[in-house]
Amino acid sequence: MIKSHINIKDYKLIVGLGNIGTQYDHTRHNLGFIFLDILKKQFLLSEFAANKKSNFIISKNQNFNMIKPITYMNSSGLAVLSYLSKNRCKPSEILVIHDDLNLANHTIKFKEGGGTGGHNGLKSISAAIGQDYHRVRLGISHPGENVAHYVLEKTDLSAWNDLIVTWINENQCQS
Numbered sequence: 075m076i077k078s079h080i081n082i083k084d085y086k087l088i089v090g091l092g093n094i095g096t097q098y099d100h101t102r103h104n105l106g107f108i109f110l111d112i113l114k115k116q117f118l119l120s121e122f123a124a125n126k127k128s129n130f131i132i133s134k135n136q137n138f139n140m141i142k143p144i145t146y147m148n149s150s151g152l153a154v155l156s157y158l159s160k161n162r163c164k165p166s167e168i169l170v171i172h173d174d175l176n177l178a179n180h181t182i183k184f185k186e187g188g189g190t191g192g193h194n195g196l197k198s199i200s201a202a203i204g205q206d207y208h209r210v211r212l213g214i215s216h217p218g219e220n221v222a223h224y225v226l227e228k229t230d231l232s233a234w235n236d237l238i239v240t241w242i243n244e245n246q247c248q249s
Contacts, residue, residue: 080169080184080208080245082113082137082138082169083137083138084167085138085167085168085169085208086138086139086161086163086167086168087138087139087140087141087154087157087161087163087167087168087169088110088113088138088139088140088141088168088169088170088171089106089140089141089142089143089150089153089154089168089169089170089171089199090106090107090108090109090110090140090141090142090171090172091103091106091107091143091147091150091170091171091172091173091195091196092104092105092106092107092108092142092143092147093146093147094142094144094146098226100228100229100231101225101226101227101228101229102173102214102224102225102226102227102229103147103173103225103226104173105171105172105173105212105214105229105234106142106170106171106172106173106195106212107142108231108234108238109171109210109212109238110122110133110140110142110171112235112238112239112242113140113238113242114133114140116239116242119133119135119140120133120134120135121133122140122142124144128153128156128157129143129144129145129152129153129156130142130143130144130145130153130156130157131144132157139157139161141153141154141157147194147195147198148194148195148197148198149198150195150196150198150199151198151199151200151201151202151203152198152202154168154199154202154203155202155203158203164206165203165204165205165206165207166186166187166206166207166208168203168207168208169207169208169209169210170195170196170199170207170208170209170210171209171210171212172193172195172196172209172210172211172212173193173212173214173225174191174193174211174212174213174214175191175192175193175214175215175216175217175221175225176191176192176211176213176216177211177212177213177214177215178213178215179213179214179215180213180233180234180237181211181212181213182210182211182212182213182237182238182241183210183211183213184208184209184210184211184245185208185209185210185211186208186209187205187206187207187208188205188209189205190205196209212234212238214229
């Protein structure tokens with residue numbers, strides 16, 4: 075299903091996909107983390123903090139929480155399950171932000187449920203909680219070959235910052 079507008083308040087949990095470590099900063103595969111950082115800055119949300127007993131870092135806010143899994147991309151479902159073990163939340167109240175090879179570069183689309191499109195982070199989450207969660211897909215285009223190298227290359231953050239801020243404002247994402 076395609077919606078023209080979403081409201082962040084409709085979600086209890088927002089998950090940004092990426093990999094931990096400075097070597098992954100500013101890469102295409104970390105666009106989920108980057109999106110959450112921009113959202114946090116845009117709405118002056120709480121800082122991300124670690125919890126010794128969790129496999130994610132969390133930004134706790136009045137209407138929703140945001141997490142960044144620290145399990146690495148391919149095990150993101152473990153972090154979502156860990157969060158859900160302590161917090162009541164239906165899959166339809168979860169919004170996952172991720173890079174997407176199947177969309178043109180610098181394209182952002184919202185999607186309710188569905189398949190994983192071959193994305194290993196989504197495969198892990200879907201295996202853990204099913205496919206009824208919602209997604210914001212950040213298009214990075216498909217390189218044709220050498221996908222692993224491509225997604226781990228640095229990307230132009232200024233272009234993404236402007237695009238994400240515009241998308242947040244146009245889609246009535248409000249904290």
